[in-house]
Amino acid sequence: MTYLWVKTFHIVFVTSWFAGLFYLPRIFVNLAMIAPDSLAERDRLLLMAGKLYRFMRPLMWLALGLGFWLWLGFGVGKGSLWMHLKLVFIVILLIYHMACGRILQSFRDQRNQRSHVWFRWFNELPVLVFVTVVALVVIKPMAA
Numbered sequence: 001m002t003y004l005w006v007k008t009f010h011i012v013f014v015t016s017w018f019a020g021l022f023y024l025p026r027i028f029v030n031l032a033m034i035a036p037d038s039l040a041e042r043d044r045l046l047l048m049a050g051k052l053y054r055f056m057r058p059l060m061w062l063a064l065g066l067g068f069w070l071w072l073g074f075g076v077g078k079g080s081l082w083m084h085l086k087l088v089f090i091v092i093l094l095i096y097h098m099a100c101g102r103i104l105q106s107f108r109d110q111r112n113q114r115s116h117v118w119f120r121w122f123n124e125l126p127v128l129v130f131v132t133v134v135a136l137v138v139i140k141p142m143a144a
Contacts, residue, residue, distance in 0.1 A: 009062070021096065021097065023052065077140075
């Protein structure tokens with residue numbers, strides 16, 4: 001029964017973390033489109049982005065912790081190629097998450113040089129990772 005609760009909460013926290021990874025770059029798109037004289041709008045979006053990023057951090061840690069519990073504690077995917085591939089994509093997501101923090105700081109410091117179009121493309125990476133990871137978990141290609 002513990003396994004099912006851990007799995008349930010892992011799915012909930014992964015989904016919640018991804019919601020933030022999907023939405024935060026959309027805020028970056030809007031920040032990149034703001035006119036230089038629109039300080040109130042900029043401050044409001046920065047406040048939203050900052051709160052979202054701070055909210056995402058514990059979701060990330062809970063998702064990771066529960067995922068490692070499933071892997072190491074219950075042996076889910078242990079020794080399987082699909083799990084090793086999934087871990088590669090998790091590392092990519094962690095780098096993406098940290099990149100979002102750096103981008104947020106660049107907006108706060110008014111150092112952003114990227115266009116809204118760049119952020120629209122940047123926003124697609126977590127979608128691709130999400131689809132790939134779900135496929136790996138459900139289909140389990142090359143399972144040992």
